[in-house]
Amino acid sequence: MSIIGFLGIVGGLVLFLYGIQTLGDGLKKVSGGKMESILQNLTSNKWKAALLGTLVTAVIQSSGATIVMVVGFVNSQIMTLEQSVGVILGANIGTTITAWLLSTTGIQSDNLFLQLLRPANFSPIIGIIGVFMLMMARKQRTRDVGGIMTSFAVLMIGMNTMSTAASPLADDPSFTGLLTAFSNPFLGLCVGLVVTVILQSSSASIGILQAISLTGTLKMGSAIPVLMGENIGSAITGILGAIGASRNARRAALIQLFYCIIKTTTFMVVFYPLNAVVHFAIMDQTATPVTIAVFHSVFNIIAVFVVLPFSEFLVKLVRKAIPVTEAEKEEAESKKALQILDPRYVASPSFALEQCKKATDEMAHYAQEAVRLSTSLALAYSEEEAAKVDKIERRVDEYEDQLNSYLVQIMGMNFTTAQSHLLTLIYHSIGDFERMTDHALNVMQAAQSMEAKGLSFSSRAREELAVYGRAVNDIVALTVRGYQDMDITAAARTEPLESVIDGLSLEVRRRHARRVRKGKCSVELGIVLEDITTDYERIGDHCTNISVFLSQLRDDDLEIHDYLDRLEDEGKLDDLRTKALELEKKYALPSIREETGSEEKPKKKKDEKKDAKKESKKSDRKEKGAGRKEV
Numbered sequence: 001m002s003i004i005g006f007l008g009i010v011g012g013l014v015l016f017l018y019g020i021q022t023l024g025d026g027l028k029k030v031s032g033g034k035m036e037s038i039l040q041n042l043t044s045n046k047w048k049a050a051l052l053g054t055l056v057t058a059v060i061q062s063s064g065a066t067i068v069m070v071v072g073f074v075n076s077q078i079m080t081l082e083q084s085v086g087v088i089l090g091a092n093i094g095t096t097i098t099a100w101l102l103s104t105t106g107i108q109s110d111n112l113f114l115q116l117l118r119p120a121n122f123s124p125i126i127g128i129i130g131v132f133m134l135m136m137a138r139k140q141r142t143r144d145v146g147g148i149m150t151s152f153a154v155l156m157i158g159m160n161t162m163s164t165a166a167s168p169l170a171d172d173p174s175f176t177g178l179l180t181a182f183s184n185p186f187l188g189l190c191v192g193l194v195v196t197v198i199l200q201s202s203s204a205s206i207g208i209l210q211a212i213s214l215t216g217t218l219k220m221g222s223a224i225p226v227l228m229g230e231n232i233g234s235a236i237t238g239i240l241g242a243i244g245a246s247r248n249a250r251r252a253a254l255i256q257l258f259y260c261i262i263k264t265t266t267f268m269v270v271f272y273p274l275n276a277v278v279h280f281a282i283m284d285q286t287a288t289p290v291t292i293a294v295f296h297s298v299f300n301i302i303a304v305f306v307v308l309p310f311s312e313f314l315v316k317l318v319r320k321a322i323p324v325t326e327a328e329k330e331e332a333e334s335k336k337a338l339q340i341l342d343p344r345y346v347a348s349p350s351f352a353l354e355q356c357k358k359a360t361d362e363m364a365h366y367a368q369e370a371v372r373l374s375t376s377l378a379l380a381y382s383e384e385e386a387a388k389v390d391k392i393e394r395r396v397d398e399y400e401d402q403l404n405s406y407l408v409q410i411m412g413m414n415f416t417t418a419q420s421h422l423l424t425l426i427y428h429s430i431g432d433f434e435r436m437t438d439h440a441l442n443v444m445q446a447a448q449s450m451e452a453k454g455l456s457f458s459s460r461a462r463e464e465l466a467v468y469g470r471a472v473n474d475i476v477a478l479t480v481r482g483y484q485d486m487d488i489t490a491a492a493r494t495e496p497l498e499s500v501i502d503g504l505s506l507e508v509r510r511r512h513a514r515r516v517r518k519g520k521c522s523v524e525l526g527i528v529l530e531d532i533t534t535d536y537e538r539i540g541d542h543c544t545n546i547s548v549f550l551s552q553l554r555d556d557d558l559e560i561h562d563y564l565d566r567l568e569d570e571g572k573l574d575d576l577r578t579k580a581l582e583l584e585k586k587y588a589l590p591s592i593r594e595e596t597g598s599e600e601k602p603k604k605k606k607d608e609k610k611d612a613k614k615e616s617k618k619s620d621r622k623e624k625g626a627g628r629k630e631v
Contacts, residue, residue: 008161015158019151026148046308049086050093057094063202064237065156066091067256071241075249081318084252085311088238089259089304095202095234096297127153185225185272189264192229202234206296213287220291221283227296228264235260247328251318258317263303327391341406349413356403356410356426360433363399364480366392367433370440371476371539375469377447378532379462389444396437403430425549429483432542436476439535439542446528446535455525461512465532468504472536475501479543482550494547501540505533 057066070087073079079087126149133146196205209223209230235257242253275283285291307314341359345352370392373385407427415423450456457465475497482490512529515521 008164012158012161012164015154015161019154019156019158022147022151022154026144026151046086046311049083050090050304050308053087053090053092054094055090056087057091058097063091063095063234066094067235067238067253068241071238071245071249071252074252075242075245077248081248081251081255081315082312085255085314086308088252088256089308089311091256092231092234092259092300093297093304096293096300100293100297123153123156127157185268188222188225189229189232189268192226193233194229195226196230196233197236202230205230205233206292209287209292213289213292218287219283220285220287220295223287223292224283224295225268227292227299228268231264231300232257232260247322247325251315251322254318254321255314258314258321259307263299263307267299267303341402343409346409346413349410349415350419352406352410352413353415353419353423353426356406357422359399359403360426360430361484363396363403363430363433364483366396366399367436367440368476368480370396370437372473374440374443374447375465375473375536377444378465378469381447381451386444386448389440393437393441396434400430400434421552425552428549429546432545436539436542439539442535443532446531450525450528455522455528457525457529458515458521460515461521461525461529464508464511465529468501468508468533468536471497471501471504472539475540475543479546483546486550488551492547492551494543498540498544501537505537508533 053066053070056069057063067088070079070084070091074081074084130146130149130151130153134143134150137143137146192205196202206227209218209226213223235253238253238256242250245253274280282295340355341352342355345355370389373389373392376382377385377389403426407423411423475494478490478494478497481487482494509530512521512526516523516526
């Protein structure tokens with residue numbers, strides 16, 4: 001092979017891998033739960049999944065393309081590993097259709113319809129449509145679909161480029177002669193494997209074998225081991241497609257490889273010892289395109305019917321080869337927790353609502369953990385804890401998506417007044433819990449950025465952030481406990497603490513600005529601190545939002561009431577102000593010390609009066625404008 005031919009194969013591989021990556025990202029972005037639902041129905045049992053794999057592969061005439069798509073689905077978490085097994089095994093039956101077509105029409109068909117069914121021919125059409133949608137569409141969703149179509153076209157063109165670059169070998173007598181040069185079954189298997197890997201297509205290598213059989217000199221005894229090798233070689237496309245993919249996607253690709261190895265090895269170990277004793281007549285028959293197609297089909301159909309009932313063994317095997325990590329176990333537990341949102345429960349709205357409450361209780365717990373970890377990271381960075389925050393944020397996003405979809409299904413049902421209030425509480429609270437984890441992620445990323453740049457806060461700034469973080473953790477804990485226990489009293493206690501958090505935000509910023517002016521801290525760190533304090537403050541605001549909605553459970557209507565006005569009517573506003581003063585002492589920042597070590601001079605009485613007036617005006621504004629905070 002020339003250097004140009006080799007570069008052609010490398011170029012095709014680049015397109016192929018890029019197409020795989022962008023296709024998976026696009027599918028995950030657009031699916032919105034719909035594709036998962038469709039595939040769930042189509043692969044609800046292993047036999048239906050095998051039929052799906054057979055039909056898809058028969059249509060596109062490429063088991064490699066089918067398995068690559070399955071790897072993409074698994075990588076995007078649209079399909080589970082267990083669902084993929086049936087589809088992968090079915091693809092091995094579907095690919096035998098190509099051999100039948102080749103047995104009647106030759107290696108190349110002149111039928112336009114059959115030509116258009118080939119991925120190499122229809123992928124440019126899909127690519128043109130996808131590019132047009134990307135360039136002309138106004139809606140984001142339409143552009144996303146265009147991106148998926150373009151990625152699929154790039155993937156298929158990459159596969160075809162690799163195959164085309166290697167195709168001159170098919171006309172090289174010395175290369176094709178390898179297919180029949182060895183009478184030893186093991187050597188014949190190895191040759192079939194190598195040829196298929198090089199050509200990147202089992203259909204192409206079988207087509208070459210069928211073409212050689214037209215000379216009338218090929219015996220089935222020589223063709224069978226080559227066919228066995230070609231079965232194993234067909235798995236290489238899926239292996240390439242899993243490069244850089246998730247661990248589960250790599251397991252899906254290994255399923256095809258292990259399955260092909262198991263079925264081929266079993267056949268060789270059983271068939272050839274028996275042949276030595278019985279000597280099957282088929283071994284001396286002259287091979288023809290039809291007999292090759294028949295043997296190929298029968299072998300793969302029997303293999304699927306034998307292995308599919310025990311497909312769980314394949315899943316266990318690939319999980320042994322690529323062990324399940326702790327992170328994957330936690331993710332599996334999260335998915336298991338969301339299984340309580342079963343669509344079948346919708347028929348019983350009251351029970352479905354209870355399941356939603358259980359799911360949001362879990363969501364609240366994760367939000368609290370994310371905030372706890374992020375406040376710790378702001379003081380001392382840890383790569384392990386940063387990864388946990390990122391993982392929790394993605395998990396809470398999943399909770400929000402699943403809960404929103406589920407709540408939409410039960411919103412029109414008949415509920416009591418109390419249940420309607422609970423549904424409204426859940427519906428609004430999941431957004432606040434999700435935003436709390438977003439702010440926790442922001443804090444983590446700020447800490448991560450500081451670590452990467454080698455920056456750190458002064459000891460004084462860390463002391464102040466420690467106090468601020470403790471207040472934030474306390475209000476989140478109070479909110480989560482109130483929400484999970486449906487404790488209105490606990491919810492009412494968040495308001496004075498949120499007021500203290502607002503004050504801490506202003507004071508921390510003021511003190512840091514003072515250090516910047518004195519040259520004790522850089523402007524860059526000042527910007528980071530500003531971002532962190534903003535996120536802390538907004539976490540407190542989201543806690544207040546949840547508490548306000550929780551307080552409405554005893555109301556007879558669904559309108560948003562002014563929280564503080566009602567407390568004033570009940571004579572509890574003074575109690576809250578008293579509580580706020582107690583909390584101010586509890587979360588008091590360390591005294592400011594001058595460079596000489598002396599504490600900051602106490603304020604004059606005139607200044608204290610001004611501060612009191614400011615605090616009074618702030619309290620009045622809160623009483624007039626209380627309600628949900630948009631953050």
